[in-house]
Structure formats: structure tokens, C-alpha cells
Amino acid sequence: xxxxxxxxxxxxxxxxxxxxxxxxxxxxxxxxxxxxxxxxxxxxxxxxxxxxxxxxxxxxxxxxxxxxxxxxxxxxxxxxxxxxxxxxxxxxxxxxxxxxxxxxxxxxxxxxxxxxxxxxxxxxxxxxxxxxxxxxxxxxxxxxxxxxxxxxxxxxxxxxxxxxxxxxxxxxxxxxxxxxxxxxxxxxxxxxxxxxxxxxxxxxxxxxxxxxxxxxxxxxxxxxxxxxxxxxxxxxxxxxxxxxxxxxxxxxxxxxxxxxxxxxxxxxxxxxxxxxxxxxxxxxxxxxxxxxxxxxxxxxxxxxxxxxxxxxxxxxxxxxxxxxxxxxxxxxxxxxxxxxxxxxxxxxxxxxxxxxxxxxxxxxxxxxxxxxxxxxxxxxxxxxxxxxxxxxxxxxxxxxxxxxxxxxxxxxxxxxxxxxxxxxxxxxxxxxxxxxxxxxxxxxxxxxxxxxxxxxxxxxxxxxxxxxxxxxxxxxxxxxxxxxxxxxxxxxxxxxxxxxxxxxxxxxxxxxxxxxxxxxxxx
Amino acid sequence: xxxxxxxxxxxxxxxxxxxxxxxxxxxxxxxxxxxxxxxxxxxxxxxxxxxxxxxxxxxxxxxxxxxxxxxxxxxxxxxxxxxxxxxxxxxxxxxxxxxxxxxxxxxxxxxxxxxxxxxxxxxxxxxxxxxxxxxxxxxxxxxxxxxxxxxxxxxxxxxxxxxxxxxxxxxxxxxxxxxxxxxxxxxxxxxxxxxxxxxxxxx
Numbered sequence: 001x002x003x004x005x006x007x008x009x010x011x012x013x014x015x016x017x018x019x020x021x022x023x024x025x026x027x028x029x030x031x032x033x034x035x036x037x038x039x040x041x042x043x044x045x046x047x048x049x050x051x052x053x054x055x056x057x058x059x060x061x062x063x064x065x066x067x068x069x070x071x072x073x074x075x076x077x078x079x080x081x082x083x084x085x086x087x088x089x090x091x092x093x094x095x096x097x098x099x100x101x102x103x104x105x106x107x108x109x110x111x112x113x114x115x116x117x118x119x120x121x122x123x124x125x126x127x128x129x130x131x132x133x134x135x136x137x138x139x140x141x142x143x144x145x146x147x148x149x150x151x152x153x154x155x156x157x158x159x160x161x162x163x164x165x166x167x168x169x170x171x172x173x174x175x176x177x178x179x180x181x182x183x184x185x186x187x188x189x190x191x192x193x194x195x196x197x198x199x200x201x202x203x204x205x206x207x208x209x210x211x212x213x214x215x216x217x218x219x220x221x222x223x224x225x226x227x228x229x230x231x232x233x234x235x236x237x238x239x240x241x242x243x244x245x246x247x248x249x250x251x252x253x254x255x256x257x258x259x260x261x262x263x264x265x266x267x268x269x270x271x272x273x274x275x276x277x278x279x280x281x282x283x284x285x286x287x288x289x290x291x292x293x294x295x296x297x298x299x300x301x302x303x304x305x306x307x308x309x310x311x312x313x314x315x316x317x318x319x320x321x322x323x324x325x326x327x328x329x330x331x332x333x334x335x336x337x338x339x340x341x342x343x344x345x346x347x348x349x350x351x352x353x354x355x356x357x358x359x360x361x362x363x364x365x366x367x368x369x370x371x372x373x374x375x376x377x378x379x380x381x382x383x384x385x386x387x388x389x390x391x392x393x394x395x396x397x398x399x400x401x402x403x404x405x406x407x408x409x410x411x412x413x414x415x416x417x418x419x420x421x422x423x424x425x426x427x428x429x430x431x432x433x434x435x436x437x438x439x440x441x442x443x444x445x446x447x448x449x450x451x452x453x454x455x456x457x458x459x460x461x462x463x464x465x466x467x468x469x470x471x472x473x474x475x476x477x478x479x480x481x482x483x484x485x486x487x488x489x490x491x492x493x494x495x496x497x498x499x500x501x502x503x504x505x506x507x508x509x510x511x512x513x514x515x516x517x518x519x520x521x522x523x
Numbered sequence: 524x525x526x527x528x529x530x531x532x533x534x535x536x537x538x539x540x541x542x543x544x545x546x547x548x549x550x551x552x553x554x555x556x557x558x559x560x561x562x563x564x565x566x567x568x569x570x571x572x573x574x575x576x577x578x579x580x581x582x583x584x585x586x587x588x589x590x591x592x593x594x595x596x597x598x599x600x601x602x603x604x605x606x607x608x609x610x611x612x613x614x615x616x617x618x619x620x621x622x623x624x625x626x627x628x629x630x631x632x633x634x635x636x637x638x639x640x641x642x643x644x645x646x647x648x649x650x651x652x653x654x655x656x657x658x659x660x661x662x663x664x665x666x667x668x669x670x671x672x673x674x675x676x677x678x679x680x681x682x683x684x685x686x687x688x689x690x691x692x693x694x695x696x697x698x699x700x701x702x703x704x705x706x707x708x709x710x711x712x713x714x715x716x717x718x719x720x721x722x723x724x725x726x
Contacts (some may be wrong), residue, residue, distance in 0.1 A: 076684045190685045300531045307535035311542040318546025320654055325553030332560035339567040346574040357588055361595065364587040366718035369647050373716055374682060375642055381684050385669050406665070409687035442640070 005044065005052040006280050008142070008273035009125055011059070011168045015273035016043055018050070027267050028275055037124045040504040046131040049107060051298055052134045054125065054290075055280055057142040057273070059185050060118035067108040069352070069503065071075050072103070080111065093122070093139055093289035099179060109365035112180065113186035114141055114287055126294060126340060127267040135297035137329040143173045143180055143183035145279040152260050153252070155223050159216050163199060164227040166272055172206045173213065174222075181215050182206075196239040201224075203240065203247075207296040224249045229257060230269045382410035387444050387519060390479060400465050404448035404512070413520055418484045442486055443480075452488070456513035459489045463509040470515055478519050484516035575664060592651055602681035604716050607635060607654060615678035616658075623671045626703050629659040648719045653712040656683075661703035665690060668707055683711045 004019040014036060017027040028043055044052075045341060056118045064087060068079055088094035092433060094115035102108040111333035116122065122139060129136055152161050162173040166185065173183035184206065188198035203224060210216040224247055226237050237251040258265040263278045288295070387408050395401060409415050452462040473482045488511035490497065560620060576582075595604065596717060602608035620628050637650035662668055688709040 311539045322549040322553040325557045329557045329560045336564045343571040362718045366585040367591040369593045405691040407689040
């Protein structure tokens with residue numbers, strides 16, 4: 001529970017106390033005078049930057065219950081602000097709190113407007129707090145804190161009139177269904193000889209006032225609770241009961257108060273304000289009268305605290321999360337070690353088992369794989385016999401053709417037909433780069449170069465013979481396709497053709513041709 | 524929030540930033556450690572699984588060794604498995620030349636390289652390599668070419684794939700009956716296999 005500096009200011013005195021660990025300590029009473037304020041300065045100076053909360057017990061107070069059209073957000077704020085300026089133009093200490101919704105059809109909002117109309121009463125004390133660097137959390141009217149006491153008393157009756165004799169008069173506060181409705185501080189004579197009469201009169205006056213305000217009629221039962229912090233009002237209670245036998249009157253003495261609020265009875269004897277400071281320390285009410293400029297320091301204080309709390313929360317989350325991760329890491333490492341031990345054990349068993357195996361130069365898998373690889377390599381080897389047989393079969397029916405060159409390869413692609421071959425006119429497809437080839441589709445292909453015998457310049461016959469050879473090759477079931485690469489005379493209309501009729505004799509034996517033969521892929 | 528508020532909150536804000544950074548770093552680092560530990564565990568579990576499977580298959584393994592070890596040793600002896608036996612290849616060339624009555628063979632052997640068609644054979648832990656040999660020789664007719672390579676193959680001095688041959692008829696054939704009139708140039712690939720020792724495997 002956060003530490004607080006609590007201050008209750010009345011016209012005659014101010015009572016200050018420190019709230020630590022849910023208890024009041026260092027209760028001190030100061031006169032409401034310059035000297036008292038100076039003493040309070042010394043008191044406050046030793047409070048560090050503890051936030052201060054102030055309650056005011058003054059005659060110069062005002063309460064109004066108003067209904068406003070239901071609104072939310074900024075609309076409501078503007079409406080309430082307008083009302084506050086209308087009612088309490090001159091007082092900076094004014095506030096409104098929503099106390100419920102009206103039971104009418106419009107369900108208007110019901111607000112309690114309250115104000116301290118004598119700001120000079122609190123200004124010197126607040127100045128001391130500001131001077132000492134204490135953030136002011138709020139300024140409240142005294143009746144605002146006594147709502148918690150009514151709840152603690154547990155009065156069954158709906159109407160409760162709380163009566164307390166204060167240093168400057170008699171404080172009467174009326175609650176209906178545990179909700180604050182009205183409070184007044186009368187400047188009556190509270191001397192011992194006149195106290196009974198004054199209390200009885202003020203109760204009667206208050207009931208009449210309530211009746212006039214239609215807050216409670218005279219016929220309604222009202223439970224009067226007499227708070228006696230000094231154990232001096234026993235006779236007064238009896239006098240009230242004698243004066244008005246119909247009035248239910250409950251007497252709460254110092255011991256009862258101390259028991260009820262869990263406060264030291266000796267502190268209660270010090271000042272009646274101790275009771276209210278205890279209530280303020282336990283629960284800060286919502287009706288803060290102080291303007292923003294007074295509570296700005298407290299806002300910063302709260303934000304600092306929130307940031308510190310956020311830092312602490314982040315640190316805790318980080319620690320917990322990291323701790324979880326590290327814990328998991330150790331668990332995983334432990335499991336890894338277990339698994340490693342199991343692996344070592346299985347490996348040892350395996351090693352033991354393999355000692356029974358025949359001696360082998362490598363693993364069983366390598367033995368099998370290497371042997372199978374050798375078999376597959378042998379079975380997939382391509383030999384040129386098949387290709388030569390295809391060519392010889394075709395040449396058998398073409399006696400006028402003779403071969404001058406024959407190329408064969410077993411590689412991806414076809415035998416290249418350009419110049420610069422490996423010692424020949426045809427060019428073998430270059431071997432692929434290592435690791436590049438997958439199932440690239442190696443196949444047998446070849447280039448046959450030959451010439452037509454007894455040519456004698458008869459291009460027509462020569463070309464017919466070459467085409468017949470190509471056709472014979474195409475008919476072979478092992479051949480996929482045959483392409484005539486070169487003829488003795490290129491008759492393509494896409495190329496220019498030059499020559500001389502006198503060349504016929506000289507070209508008699510040079511009717512050369514080239515055929516590309518590609519065999520079908522073996523499956 | 525004004526300047527005064529910011530000035531008053533500078534310390535806690537700085538603290539929050541520092542704590543956020545420290546907590547973030549701690550969480551990140553510890554998370555990384557946890558993930559690393561998880562990865563190591565998975566790796567170790569895989570090793571255990573492999574070891575268990577190997578153990579379960581040890582009976583089959585014995586049968587495989589019995590079935591293949593002799594063939595494997597023959598392949599080793601022939602030079603297919605292990606380092607290249609180039610001297611054996613040259614001896615085999617010489618013998619094949621003699622047996623087929625050819626007129627001498629010129630050869631060129633290239634540097635050893637990975638076998639480019641290895642993927643077709645899915646060799647697994649076996650590394651396949653090749654050395655390309657270019658042969659130039661003269662023959663009487665096409666049948667000599669076939670006979671020569673059959674003879675070379677029969678030497679059992681390794682495993683080769685004939686990749687390409689070009690035969691060209693020469694015009695300098697004289698009157699002698701057994702005078703070569705065909706120039707032949709061939710390329711073949713001597714293929715060798717090198718088994719890799721699996722980790723944790725049996726030597």
C-alpha cells in the first residue's frame with residue numbers, strides 16, 4: 001500500500017498524519033494560523049515526495065444534486081464544466097461526480113456537484129505542500145470520506161444521519177441508501193453544558209431541511225448515528241432518545257470506532273480528524289475538488305510510478321521468460337545426453353554384432369551398392385557394333401556408294417556435323433561438364449561421309465543414290481531419324497549456286513555427301 | 524504532456540527503455556539457446572534412430588556381406604573400386620593390341636574428374652569418377668575396331684565406356700594385303716568407384 005501524507009484542514013486546526021503500510025502514524029495537530037502553517041512546513045519537509053491528500057471540514061461548502069441529459073465523453077464533460085462554472089464561478093475547488101441515472105423515462109444522468117467556496121482556507125497549506133515538493137493527489141470535502149464509515153456501520157435503515165461534534169461545530173451528514181445526499185457544519189456551541197441541546201436542535205433542523213429539500217420527509221424513519229471519538233456524548237445520546245423516542249439513535253464511542261476502522265484509540269483521542277484521515281488513507285474518494293494545476297505534480301508522480309511499475313513488469317516478464325527458456329534448454333540438454341548415451345549403447349551393441357560378420361573391406365551397403373553399380377554400368381554400356389551393322393545393311397543395297405569416313409558416339413545430343421572433329425570432318429558432341437548431367441538422354445548417333453562411284457557429273461543420279469541410301473537407313477527399325485547433311489550439289493533455292501559445265505569431267509569422282517544417323521534410345 | 528512532464532519522466536522512461544532492451548535481449552538470447560539445444564536434440568535423436576535401424580538390419584547386413592563381398596573384391600582387383608590403375612590399363616592396351624594384331628596404339632589419358640552421368644546410377648555413398656582416354660590407331664577394316672575393344676574388355680583391367688569413335692579411310696593404301704587403310708580415333712571413359720566410409724559405420 002502506497003505511502004501518503006494526509007491532512008485534514010478545519011477553520012481552527014489542521015491534523016496531519018502519515019499513512020504507512022495501511023496505518024496512520026505521526027499524527028500531529030497544527031493550529032490554523034501562520035505559526036501552525038510554519039510548523040506544518042517543517043513536518044512536510046521530512047516527507048520526501050510522498051503524495052499528499054487533503055480533506056477540508058468547512059462551513060463554506062456546497063452540495064447540489066442535479067440531473068443532466070444523458071451524454072458521454074466530451075459532451076458530458078463540456079456540460080458538467082458549464083454547470084460547474086455556472087454554480088461556482090469564483091471557486092477553483094469544485095467537482096462533479098456521476099451518482100446514477102434518473103428513474104424517469106429519459107434516464108437522465110444524476111450528478112453530485114460539490115465545492116469549497118472558501119479557497120483561502122486551504123491555499124496556505126497547499127502552498128506548503130507545493131513548496132516542499134509533495135505532489136497533491138486531491139482535495140476533498142470531509143463528508144465525501146465518511147461514506148465508507150456508513151457502509152462499515154451496516155445500518156439496515158435506508159436513511160442515516162451521521163452526527164459528529166467537530167472542533168468548530170456539529171457536522172451532520174445524511175445518507176440515503178448508503179449514498180451521500182447532504183452535509184452541513186453548524187457553528188453551534190459545543191461546550192459541554194450546551195452540547196446536548198445543540199445536537200438535538202441541529203438534528204431537528206437538519207430533518208426539517210431534508211424535508212424542505214424533499215430528500216427525506218419527516219415521517220420517514222431516520223437512523224441517527226452519533227460518532228463520539230472522545231467518549232463525551234453518552235449523555236447526549238440519552239437526551240436525544242428522551243427528546244424524540246421515535247428516533248432511532250446509535251451511539252458509536254471511541255472503542256467502537258477504533259474497532260470498526262482498525263485505528264489506534266489513542267490517536268482518536270488526539271483529534272476527531274483522525275477518524276477521517278483513517279478513512280481517507282484507506283480509500284481515496286472520487287470527488288476531487290482540486291484543479292489540474294494543483295494535481296499536476298501528482299499526475300507526474302503517478303506516471304513515474306506507472307513507468308516504474310511497467311519497467312518492473314517488463315523485467316519480471318523478461319526474467320520469467322528467459323528463465324523458462326534456460327530451464328527448457330537444460331531439459332533439452334539433459335535429454336540430448338540421454339539420447340547420446342542410448343546411441344552409444346546401440347552403436348556398441350552393433351559393433352559387437354558386426355564382430356560376427358565376415359571380414360569385409362567396407363560396409364554392407366557399400367558392398368551391395370558398388371557391385372550393383374558395376375553391373376548397371378556394364379549393362380548400360382553402348383557399343384558401336386549395332387550402329388555399324390545398321391550402316392552395313394543399308395550399304396549392301398547401294399553398291400555405287402562408298403564410305404570415306406564414319407563417326408559414332410554415345411553421348412547426349414547428336415553427332416555434330418561441323419568441321420574440326422576429333423581427327424575427322426564430323427564433330428563429336430563434347431563430353432558434358434562433371435556433375436551437370438542427370439538423365440540427359442544419351443543416345444547413339446553418327447555421321448557417315450561417303451561418295452558416289454562413277455559419278456561423271458551426273459548430279460541427278462548421285463543425289464538419287466544418296467537419297468535411296470538415306471531412305472534405306474530410315475527404314476531400319478533401330479534408326480530414329482536420318483538427316484542429309486551434305487549433297488554433291490546444293491540445289492536449295494536459299495543459296496546461290498555457281499559452277500561451269502567444263503567442270504564435269506574434273507569432278508567425276510568427287511560426289512561427296514554426309515548423312516547424320518540417330519539410333520533410337522535403348523530402353 | 525508538456526516539457527516539464529517529459530523532463531520529470533526522463534529517468535523512468537530511460538529505465539523502461541533499458542529494461543525493455545535488456546529483457547528483449549535476454550529473451551532473444553535464451554530463446555536462441557533453447558532452439559540450439561532443440562536442434563542438437565533432434566540431430567541426436569536422428570542418430571539414435573539410424574543406429575537402431577542399423578542394429579535392426581544387422582542380420583540383413585550379414586547376409587549382404589556374404590552375398591556381395593566376393594564380387595566386391597573382384598571389382599577391387601579389376602581396378603573398378605579404389606584408385607585408378609593406369610599401369611594396368613596400359614598393359615591391357617598393349618595386350619589387346621597384340622591379340623588383335625593391330626599396328627600400335629597411341630593414347631592420351633586426361634585428368635580424373637567426377638563421372639558426369641553418376642546421377643543416372645544413384646550411387647549413394649559411392650563416388651564415381653572417370654578418366655577420359657583418347658586412342659589413335661590404324662585398322663584394316665571396321666571389324667578390327669570391334670575386336671580390339673572386345674579384347675580390351677576381356678583384359679578385365681577396369682571398367683570403361685566407349686563414348687565416341689571416328690574412322691576415316693586413308694588413300695595411301697598400298698598394294699600389300701595387310702596394310703591398314705583406316706585411321707581410327709576413339710574416346711573412352713575409364714570409370715572408378717570410391718566408397719565413402721559412413722560416420723559411425725563399421726570399418
